[in-house]
Amino acid sequence: xxxxxxxxxxxxxxxxxxxxxxxxxxxxxxxxxxxxxxxxxxxxxxxxxxxxxxxxxxxxxxxxxxxxxxxxxxxxxxxxxxxxxxxxxxxxxxxxxxxxxxxxxxxxxxxxxxxxxxxxxxxxxxxxxxxxxxxxxxxxxxxxxxxxxxxxxxxxxxxxxxxxxxxxxxxxxxxxxxxxxxxxxxxxxxxxxxxxxxxxxxxxxxxxxxxxxxxxxxxxxxxxxxxxxxxxxxxxxxxxxxxxxxxxxxxxxxxxxxxxxxxxxxxxxxxxxxxxxxxxxxxxxxxxxxxxxxxxxxxxxxxxxxxxxxxxxxxxxxxxxxxxxxxxxxxxxxxxx
Numbered sequence: 001x002x003x004x005x006x007x008x009x010x011x012x013x014x015x016x017x018x019x020x021x022x023x024x025x026x027x028x029x030x031x032x033x034x035x036x037x038x039x040x041x042x043x044x045x046x047x048x049x050x051x052x053x054x055x056x057x058x059x060x061x062x063x064x065x066x067x068x069x070x071x072x073x074x075x076x077x078x079x080x081x082x083x084x085x086x087x088x089x090x091x092x093x094x095x096x097x098x099x100x101x102x103x104x105x106x107x108x109x110x111x112x113x114x115x116x117x118x119x120x121x122x123x124x125x126x127x128x129x130x131x132x133x134x135x136x137x138x139x140x141x142x143x144x145x146x147x148x149x150x151x152x153x154x155x156x157x158x159x160x161x162x163x164x165x166x167x168x169x170x171x172x173x174x175x176x177x178x179x180x181x182x183x184x185x186x187x188x189x190x191x192x193x194x195x196x197x198x199x200x201x202x203x204x205x206x207x208x209x210x211x212x213x214x215x216x217x218x219x220x221x222x223x224x225x226x227x228x229x230x231x232x233x234x235x236x237x238x239x240x241x242x243x244x245x246x247x248x249x250x251x252x253x254x255x256x257x258x259x260x261x262x263x264x265x266x267x268x269x270x271x272x273x274x275x276x277x278x279x280x281x282x283x284x285x286x287x288x289x290x291x292x293x294x295x296x297x298x299x300x301x302x303x304x305x306x307x308x309x310x311x312x313x314x315x316x317x318x319x320x321x322x323x324x325x326x327x328x329x330x331x332x333x334x335x336x337x
Contacts, residue, residue: 030061031057031058031061031062031063032061032062032063032229032232032235033062033063033064033065034062034063034064034065034085034086034229034232034233034236035064035065035067035083035084035085035086036048036064036065036066036067036084036085036086036087036088036236037066037067037068037069037075037078037079037083037084037086037087037088037089038066038067038068038069038075038087038088038089039068039069039070039071039072039074039075039087039088039089039090039143040070040071040089040090040139040144040170040171040189040217041068041170041171041172041261041262042171042189042190042191042192043189043190043191043254043258043273043274043277044111044112044116044189044190044216044217044277044281045088045089045111045217046247046254046257046258046261047088047111047240047243047244047247048064048066048088048240048243049066049257049258049260049261050243050246050247050253050254050257051064051239051240051242051243052064052066053253053256053257053260054242054243054246054253056239056242056243057239059239059242060235060236060238060239061235062232062235062236062239064236064239067083067084068170070139070140070143070169070170071090071093071139071140071142071143071170072089072090072091072092072093072094072140072142072143072144073092073093073096073140073141073142073143074093074140075087075089075093075094076089076093076094076096076097076102076105079105079220079222080097080102085221085222085225085229085233086219086220086221086225086233086236087219087220087221088111088217088218088219088220089217089218089220090143090144090147090214090215090216090217090218091107091214091215091216091218091220091291091292091295092142092143092144092147092215092295092298092299093142093143094107094215094220095215095292095295095296095299095306095309095314096142096299096303098309098314099296099299099303099305099306099309100303100305103313104222104223104224105220105221105222105223105314106220106221106222106223106226106314106315106316107215107218107219107220107287107314107315107316108219108220108221108226108233108237108315108316108317108318108319108320109218109219109237109240109285109286109287109319109320110215110217110218110219110282110285110286110287110288110291111216111217111218111219111244111281111282111285112216112217112218112277112280112281112282113213113214113215113216113280113282113286113287113288113290113291114211114212114213114214114216114280114291115144115147115148115189115207115210115211115212115214115216116189116190116207116208116216116276116277116280117144117145117148117149117187117188117189117193117207118187118188118189118193118203118204118205118206118207118208119131119136119149119152119185119186119187119188119203119204119205119207120178120185120186120188120193120196120197120201120202120203120204121134121184121185121186121201121202121204122184122185122201122202123200123201123202125184125185125202125204126202126204127204128152128153128156128157128158128204128205129156129157129158130204131153131158131162131163131184131185131204132158132162132163133162133163133164134163134164134184134185135163135164135166135182135183135184135185136149136163136164136165136166136183136184136185136186136187137166137168137174137177137178137183137185137186137187138165138166138167138168138174138186138187139167139168139169139170139171139174139187140167140169141165141167144189144214144216145174145186145187145188145189146165146187147214147295147298148187148207148212148214149163149165149187150298151212152205152207152210152212155210156205166182166183168182168183168186171188171189171192172192174186174188174192175188175192175195175196178196178201179196179199185204190272190273190274190276190277191258191262191264191269191270191272191273193273194268194269194272194273195264195266195269198266198268198269208276208280211280212294213288213290213291213293213294214291214294214295215291215292215295216291218287219237219240219285221233223316226316230318233319234319234322237285237319237320237322237323238323238328240285241284241285241323241328241329241332242332244281244282244283244284244285245283245332245333247278247281248278248281248283251274254274255267255270255274258270258273283333284320284323284324284329284333285320285323286320287315287317287320289311289315292311292314292315293311296309296311
């Protein structure tokens with residue numbers, strides 16, 4: 001009788017078994033290193049912060065390093081340069097790179113599929129028409145605030161070429177520039193918008209009501225990384241799924257995290273930001289195709305190659321499907337919504 005050859009048990013098989021049983025592997029195996037970036041210091045990109053403070057990366061056997069790189073285009077450059085393996089960012093920079101040939105980028109989950117920015121301005125600026133000839137802060141060209149400002153100005157009958165867009169940096173830098181008088185107006189997401197409004201600035205365009213489709217905050221990796229480190233990326237997504245649950249169900253913990261990382265303790269501003277954002281954030285990290293179509297349509301105006309891109313080719317749903325199939329989502333949301 002021929003002897004049966006047993007295959008060695010791999011680390012992946014062990015972790016898969018532990019996860020399927022609902023066990024945390026941090027005491028069983030050494031942690032994997034993973035570098036991630038995010039493009040905005042905002043509530044919609046706060047889940048890595050929540051995971052750090054809740055100990056979720058340790059729980060899922062990850063030695064995770066988070067780096068803040070303002071704006072989607074600069075995040076895209078960092079990933080192309082091999083400086084990060086996963087990102088939480090807006091979609092425009094990634095999609096422009098994809099259209100230009102970087103087709104190994106892939107979206108694996110989403111936090112926010114619409115824009116919730118607003119345009120705030122000096123007290124004397126009261127309407128979108130008043131923005132003609134004015135300086136508007138938008139973080140970076142190609143960033144979420146830039147896209148939002150262009151779209152809403154068009155909707156309000158103002159040609160974007162009639163304003164001067166200023167690349168002001170991240171939300172904190174943009175707020176400081178507006179308060180100093182270097183800017184006349186700025187496109188801002190929560191909580192920067194509420195902070196600025198509290199200082200007496202006008203809300204010229206209130207974005208949350210518009211619900212503009214957009215890949216506003218999504219998880220991105222690259223196909224070679226997933227092929228090489230699929231299990232590690234899966235662990236990361238499990239941590240993000242649990243962080244999303246905390247974000248949606250534990251307001252006090254979320255406020256402590258936002259207070260620490262955004263240096264924000266004003267309860268009224270936190271309430272305003274949370275209430276406007278949470279209703280459009282995805283509790284199960286679902287990806288919506290409409291946001292991709294919106295960005296590709298804009299990119300196609302300057303690069304016809306965008307018309308040939310198929311949205312399905314941009315998305316890899318394996319991790320969302322694993323979270324569903326393994327019962328991870330069911331365990332997290334048992335008794336919740």
